[in-house]
Amino acid sequence: MGDNQGVDRLVAVLTGLPPVLVLALVFVLPALESSTLLGLVVPGETAILIGGLVAHTGELPLWVVVVAGTVGACLGDQVGYALGRRYGPQMLARASGSARRRAGIRRARRLIARRGAWAVVLGRWVAVLRAVVPMVAGTGGMPWPPFLRANLAGGLVWATAVALLGYLGAASYHRLERELGIGEWALLAVIAAGVVLHVWRRHRRVRQGRADR
Numbered sequence: 668m669g670d671n672q673g674v675d676r677l678v679a680v681l682t683g684l685p686p687v688l689v690l691a692l693v694f695v696l697p698a699l700e701s702s703t704l705l706g707l708v709v710p711g712e713t714a715i716l717i718g719g720l721v722a723h724t725g726e727l728p729l730w731v732v733v734v735a736g737t738v739g740a741c742l743g744d745q746v747g748y749a750l751g752r753r754y755g756p757q758m759l760a761r762a763s764g765s766a767r768r769r770a771g772i773r774r775a776r777r778l779i780a781r782r783g784a785w786a787v788v789l790g791r792w793v794a795v796l797r798a799v800v801p802m803v804a805g806t807g808g809m810p811w812p813p814f815l816r817a818n819l820a821g822g823l824v825w826a827t828a829v830a831l832l833g834y835l836g837a838a839s840y841h842r843l844e845r846e847l848g849i850g851e852w853a854l855l856a857v858i859a860a861g862v863v864l865h866v867w868r869r870h871r872r873v874r875q876g877r878a879d880r
Contacts, residue, residue, distance in 0.1 A: 684717070686726040690735055693718040697739035697826070701801045702746035710794040711740065712829045719833020729834055736826030744787070744801040744818045751805025758802075775803040784813040788821035 697711035705711075718732035775796055778786040787804060790796035804814055 684721065686721060689714075689718055689721045690727060690731065693732055693735040694739035697736055697822075698743040698746075700740070700743050701798050702743040702750070704798050704802075711736075711743075711797075712794075712825075715826055715829040716833035716836070719830040720836065722830065723834045729830060732830045733823075733827050736830060737822045740791070740822040740826055741818050744822065745815075747798075747801030748805040748809075748811070748814055748818075751802035752808075753805075755802055755806025758806075772799060772803060775799045776807070779804055779807060779809065784809065784817040787814060787817035788824075791821040791825045 692714040696705070696714040699705040700711040715732065715736040718727065718736065719729070721727050722729040722732050775786070775790065778790060778796065779800065782789060787800055790800035801814075801818070
């Protein structure tokens with residue numbers, strides 16, 4: 668009961684913020700996330716979640732929250748990309764190994780090496796990668812047109828999903844909790860199936876290799 672009352676109070680406080688302030692945060696926090704690496708400390712999705720909560724009260728249209736979040740996210744990534752192109756090599760050369768690990772630089776490089784422009788879309792769903800992938804993409808010389816396309820697509824889908832999450836959460840956070848629980852089990856099932864498939868395919872290749880001998 669106490670937990671429910673605490674959530675009620677939190678929702679009341681968030682939805683009581685001035686709509687203009689909420690909309691400004693929805694734009695500014697995602698914009699600062701990768702352009703200033705603020706996302707390593709404060710994820711930009713926090714502001715969009717609040718925007719979704721406020722949209723449910725009718726103080727803001729949901730589509731306005733989505734647009735503000737998308738524009739802020741894409742603008743911030745473009746700045747991060749440009750800074751990576753211009754100053755990335757010098758910044759990475761001066762950063763210590765521990766600082767690179769904390770910032771997820773190596774992880775971002777591996778993702779970009781494997782996925783190319785898709786890394787920009789996929790990285791948006793992980794707070795640390797969301798903050799550094801644009802800069803690493805710029806530093807690594809990823810061409811701007813594919814980066815821009817991935818940036819726009821990833822930003823739109825991400826902002827829409829997070830805003831809807833906040834909107835639905837305000838409508839019924841208990842139901843949302845149950846839905847997320849189902850989603851987590853489904854995700855675990857998909858991961859488990861992928862691991863089993865990978866092991867099976869690897870085992871089959873080994874058997875084929877032995878047969879060829």
